[in-house]
Amino acid sequence: MTYLEIARMADVSTATVSRVLSGAGAVSDERRERVLAAAQELSYRGSRAARTLRRQKADTIGLIVSDIEYPSVASMARSVENAAAERGFALNICNSDEDLAKERKYINLLIEERVAGLIISPATESYSALEPLERAGIPVVTLDRRLQDARVDSVLLDNQKATQLLMDDLLRHGHRHFAAVVGTTVATPSRERLETMRAIVKSVPDATLIIAGSKLGETIGVSHTLETIGPAVTALALSAHPQPTAYVCVNAIMLTSVMASLIQEGLRIPQDVAVVGFDDMPGFALFQTPVTVVAQPTQELGRLAVQLLFERIASPTRPHETILVPPTFVARASCGHE
Amino acid sequence: MTYLEIARMADVSTATVSRVLSGAGAVSDERRERVLAAAQELSYRGSRAARTLRRQKADTIGLIVSDIEYPSVASMARSVENAAAERGFALNICNSDEDLAKERKYINLLIEERVAGLIISPATESYSALEPLERAGIPVVTLDRRLQDARVDSVLLDNQKATQLLMDDLLRHGHRHFAAVVGTTVATPSRERLETMRAIVKSVPDATLIIAGSKLGETIGVSHTLETIGPAVTALALSAHPQPTAYVCVNAIMLTSVMASLIQEGLRIPQDVAVVGFDDMPGFALFQTPVTVVAQPTQELGRLAVQLLFERIASPTRPHETILVPPTFVARASCGHE
DNA sequence: CTGAAAGCGCTTACAG
DNA sequence: CTGAAAGCGCTTACAG
Numbered sequence: 001m002t003y004l005e006i007a008r009m010a011d012v013s014t015a016t017v018s019r020v021l022s023g024a025g026a027v028s029d030e031r032r033e034r035v036l037a038a039a040q041e042l043s044y045r046g047s048r049a050a051r052t053l054r055r056q057k058a059d060t061i062g063l064i065v066s067d068i069e070y071p072s073v074a075s076m077a078r079s080v081e082n083a084a085a086e087r088g089f090a091l092n093i094c095n096s097d098e099d100l101a102k103e104r105k106y107i108n109l110l111i112e113e114r115v116a117g118l119i120i121s122p123a124t125e126s127y128s129a130l131e132p133l134e135r136a137g138i139p140v141v142t143l144d145r146r147l148q149d150a151r152v153d154s155v156l157l158d159n160q161k162a163t164q165l166l167m168d169d170l171l172r173h174g175h176r177h178f179a180a181v182v183g184t185t186v187a188t189p190s191r192e193r194l195e196t197m198r199a200i201v202k203s204v205p206d207a208t209l210i211i212a213g214s215k216l217g218e219t220i221g222v223s224h225t226l227e228t229i230g231p232a233v234t235a236l237a238l239s240a241h242p243q244p245t246a247y248v249c250v251n252a253i254m255l256t257s258v259m260a261s262l263i264q265e266g267l268r269i270p271q272d273v274a275v276v277g278f279d280d281m282p283g284f285a286l287f288q289t290p291v292t293v294v295a296q297p298t299q300e301l302g303r304l305a306v307q308l309l310f311e312r313i314a315s316p317t318r319p320h321e322t323i324l325v326p327p328t329f330v331a332r333a334s335c336g337h338e
Numbered sequence: 339m340t341y342l343e344i345a346r347m348a349d350v351s352t353a354t355v356s357r358v359l360s361g362a363g364a365v366s367d368e369r370r371e372r373v374l375a376a377a378q379e380l381s382y383r384g385s386r387a388a389r390t391l392r393r394q395k396a397d398t399i400g401l402i403v404s405d406i407e408y409p410s411v412a413s414m415a416r417s418v419e420n421a422a423a424e425r426g427f428a429l430n431i432c433n434s435d436e437d438l439a440k441e442r443k444y445i446n447l448l449i450e451e452r453v454a455g456l457i458i459s460p461a462t463e464s465y466s467a468l469e470p471l472e473r474a475g476i477p478v479v480t481l482d483r484r485l486q487d488a489r490v491d492s493v494l495l496d497n498q499k500a501t502q503l504l505m506d507d508l509l510r511h512g513h514r515h516f517a518a519v520v521g522t523t524v525a526t527p528s529r530e531r532l533e534t535m536r537a538i539v540k541s542v543p544d545a546t547l548i549i550a551g552s553k554l555g556e557t558i559g560v561s562h563t564l565e566t567i568g569p570a571v572t573a574l575a576l577s578a579h580p581q582p583t584a585y586v587c588v589n590a591i592m593l594t595s596v597m598a599s600l601i602q603e604g605l606r607i608p609q610d611v612a613v614v615g616f617d618d619m620p621g622f623a624l625f626q627t628p629v630t631v632v633a634q635p636t637q638e639l640g641r642l643a644v645q646l647l648f649e650r651i652a653s654p655t656r657p658h659e660t661i662l663v664p665p666t667f668v669a670r671a672s673c674g675h676e
Numbered sequence: 677c678t679g680a681a682a683g684c685g686c687t688t689a690c691a692g
Numbered sequence: 693c694t695g696a697a698a699g700c701g702c703t704t705a706c707a708g
Contacts, residue, residue, distance in 0.1 A: 392688085
């Protein structure tokens with residue numbers, strides 16, 4: 001099961017075995033054959049740990065996401081996995097649940113794994129959480145999010161544009177009173193989308209905006225979010241003056257929960273209130289009121305993140321880059337009355 | 339960054355450092371303090387590769403699923419991750435896409451990682467794919483699926499019971515002509531559900547059953563499945579004699595796709611046809627026709643799989659166990675007319 | 677193109 | 693409770 005056994009069987013040195021099996025270094029055809037035959041014969045199975053220890057670097061990249069249960073996150077993760085596999089790299093996926101302590105734990109784990117690089121949707125926009133990675137010399141790309149200071153490469157949706165698309169449509173449908181349904185506003189998507197909404201609302205006479213979100217850490221887990229966010233948002237919004245007529249939801253799960261609560265309150269969509277959101281989801285087209293959303297090109301986001309990461313690995317000193325990916329507006333019925 | 343540096347700073351041996359930091363072996367309080375202080379001071383970060391190489395076993399377990407983009411799969415994976423983390427184990431998640439070659443590749447990868455155990459939803463029910471794991475001495479639990487011969491521990495839904503619940507309801511609603519919407523029938527859930535449907539249909543006079551599935555390997559990826567399965571199933575079913583009035587779908591994505599196609603064909607649900615399925619999904623309650631399903635307790639399935647795996651690790655020779663978890667019937671509107 | 681040899685950072689009998 | 697020393701399975705300058 002080790003190079004030594006193969007070396008003996010093939011009557012070569014372990015160095016030669018390594019050169020053949022790792023694909024690095026020139027070996028004569030004749031010896032190569034013998035090594036390959038011996039490896040086959042012994043049904044040799046390598047030790048990634050030995051290789052990693054010796055090279056001080058694993059053939060693995062890390063991926064820290066908020067929660068892979070979210071459909072768009074799962075889609076990005078699949079895309080990252082495929083792109084990593086194409087390059088011969090394994091992928092280590094971790095869920096932070098927007099929890100800084102968990103994020104720190106997983107960052108430490110991945111450093112101890114000596115991953116060749118890390119793609120992360122950081123729980124905050126502060127660089128400090130990522131500092132240990134820099135000290136460990138591990139390249140980082142942020143996905144779906146970015147940092148306040150551009151000290152890493154980033155790939156994310158053009159949130160400003162996406163929000164604009166949604167708001168334009170709602171304004172065109174006559175809406176003036178908005179509710180922003182967000183989770184933590186410490187992370188990029190919610191913060192950027194909320195900021196854009198604020199700016200737009202400010203520019204429209206008599207328009208209002210309330211923030212109907214959850215406290216940090218309250219939206220842990222899809223099923224929990226599904227249960228809690230709708231009732232919380234609905235209670236807040238229905239007691240506001242003026243009451244919002246348009247709900248803009250930061251993701252598909254929150255949207256589903258909010259819509260269910262509004263319907264339960266007896267409100268009709270879109271006659272009484274509009275409900276739109278970011279992220280498409282299978283089934284949104286089949287809802288009793290089909291859901292208008294801006295969709296993220298999740299596959300492309302994942303692919304670009306991997307591409308950027310490997311470019312960074314290849315040239316560690318190149319200037320940092322931020323790629324903003326354009327959203328797709330999917331007009332269905334939930335955006336409101338004329 | 340290594341034990342040697344800590345050992346020097348704390349004026350102890352590397353053996354003592356190891357005993358303190360790995361938590362194994364008795365060390366005097368005084369020395370323990372010194373080691374901990376030195377590790378802190380040097381902001382020490384361990385090498386999992388070194389530990390794994392030395393112990394010939396990683397503090398990691400593997401999880402091979404069909405496709406984590408499926409909502410119920412993601413939910414199980416999260417549950418497995420949490421249960422593994424509780425025991426101090428990292429988790430390595432791989433997607434096989436029901437592809438035997440990919441599955442083999444990932445099994446090899448996890449063997450080379452020297453994982454302490456593997457939880458897998460195998461792409462077939464044959465034991466042979468798992469044989470390399472036995473040779474490598476890696477304990478295995480199958481999740482959501484089982485093998486033809488009970489040579490491993492298994493945790494899965496009670497598919498017979500689940501199918502019975504769905505079929506009883508449809509029969510009560512007057513349906514006699516059924517379409518089974520399945521993916522590959524090589525894997526457990528589809529096979530067991532289909533078999534149960536066959537048996538039930540056989541026992542009801544004049545009842546018919548058609549299999550409206552996809553060829554093996556055709557259902558790769560959620561978005562692809564979503565696009566292709568509905569049209570394929572609809573085309574087949576609408577040309578059948580007699581035409582099915584009830585569609586039983588093996589998972590939430592297929593159900594969504596089939597429902598969309600049927601509606602597009604002008605059929606009303608449930609007045610013209612009933613559509614029910616396995617696996618609940620966020621939003622099913624908000625569909626224009628809310629969807630009747632049997633839900634899987636995905637969290638429990640994941641938790642039980644980890645529990646079984648660690649019991650197997652602790653006692654490798656105990657008899658194999660298969661846990662059948664009961665389904666939950668969620669009656670909504672799509673199950674049909676009276 | 678080839679091999680001898682050192683060494684990556686841990687753990688673990690073994691002896692005391 | 694403690695330390696010296698071997699060794700897990702690879703890779704990689706180095707010398708030829």
